[in-house]
Amino acid sequence: NAGVMQNPRHLVRRRGQEARLRCSPMKGHSHVYWYRQLPEEGLKFMVYLQKENIIDESGMPKERFSAEFPKEGPSILRIQQVVRGDSAAYFCASKDSGRPETQYFGPGTRLLVL
Amino acid sequence: SQQGEEDPQALSIQEGENATMNCSYKTSINNLQWYRQNSGRGLVHLILIRSNEREKHSGRLRVTLDTSKKSSSLLITASRAADTASYFCATVVDRGSTLGRLYFGRGTQLTVWP
Numbered sequence A: 001n002a003g004v005m006q007n008p009r010h011l012v013r014r015r016g017q018e019a020r021l022r023c024s025p026m027k028g029h030s031h032v033y034w035y036r037q038l039p040e041e042g043l044k045f046m047v048y049l050q051k052e053n054i055i056d057e058s059g060m061p062k063e064r065f066s067a068e069f070p071k072e073g074p075s076i077l078r079i080q081q082v083v084r085g086d087s088a089a090y091f092c093a094s095k096d097s098g099r100p101e102t103q104y105f106g107p108g109t110r111l112l113v114l
Numbered sequence B: 001s002q003q004g005e006e007d008p009q010a011l012s013i014q015e016g017e018n019a020t021m022n023c024s025y026k027t028s029i030n031n032l033q034w035y036r037q038n039s040g041r042g043l044v045h046l047i048l049i050r051s052n053e054r055e056k057h058s059g060r061l062r063v064t065l066d067t068s069k070k071s072s073s074l075l076i077t078a079s080r081a082a083d084t085a086s087y088f089c090a091t092v093v094d095r096g097s098t099l100g101r102l103y104f105g106r107g108t109q110l111t112v113w114p
Helices: none
Strands: A005-007 A010-013 A019-024 A031-037 A043-050 A053-056 A065-068 A075-079 A088-095 A109-113 B005-007 B010-014 B019-024 B029-037 B043-050 B055-058 B061-066 B071-076 B085-093 B108-113
Touching: A005 A088, A010 A019, A019 A088, A019 A109, A031 A075, A043 A065, A043 A075, A075 A088, B005 B085, B010 B019, B019 B085, B019 B108, B029 B061, B029 B071, B043 B055, B043 B061, B043 B071, B071 B085
Parallel strands: A010 A109, B010 B108
Antiparallel strands: A005 A019, A019 A075, A031 A043, A031 A088, A043 A053, A065 A075, A088 A109, B005 B019, B019 B071, B029 B043, B029 B085, B055 B061, B061 B071, B085 B108
16 A cells, blocks of 8 residues: 655745645545645644545645645645745645544655745 | 644664653643654654553553643653654644644654664
8 A cells, every 4th residue: 555645755946936746645545634844843734635625724824825635636735936935845644534543644845945 | 833842852862772752732632643754754653642541652662641731752762773863743632623633843853873
């Protein structure tokens, strides 16, 4: 059973460009969380999605950030018009309904904004 | 506000010694989890302890939870160089609206010298 997959693992963007981060949850998992980790800090919750629904986006900046989890395909975290402060590691985690307490994390995407 | 706060921020020990890390949190919780993160990698789930549990063991790991003090500790016995990593506690708060999101502390950086 493959784990949570994220791609790309590293992403370099110039200020003003768009960043698209992908997350494929573990097989059978229909819940996805996105977290952001700034250097030397812990992870901060951004958004929680189920298939085709955003359940909780209270941790996501109001502007430039959006997330989706379509019926088919990976979950996408999209950052428009990136700024240097967006440089961070972005992790997604998935879980299934049967074990609501355990989230399985992907390896992360490290975004660097030049 | 941040739920978990680990203490100490950094810990340096010799192989074979025990390592103890502490975590404090602010609001009532459903469960508390410990994760490990190797440098530049994703998070690995170590152990989960529920609010009605006081102690849990998993191999060389021992976790305690004191809900009256809102604190937890992670003990790694007979440490190895391979245990070198950052260790994070994360809480799931006891409020239905948060739907399982994890609140992370800043982590303890453990270095085990051979």
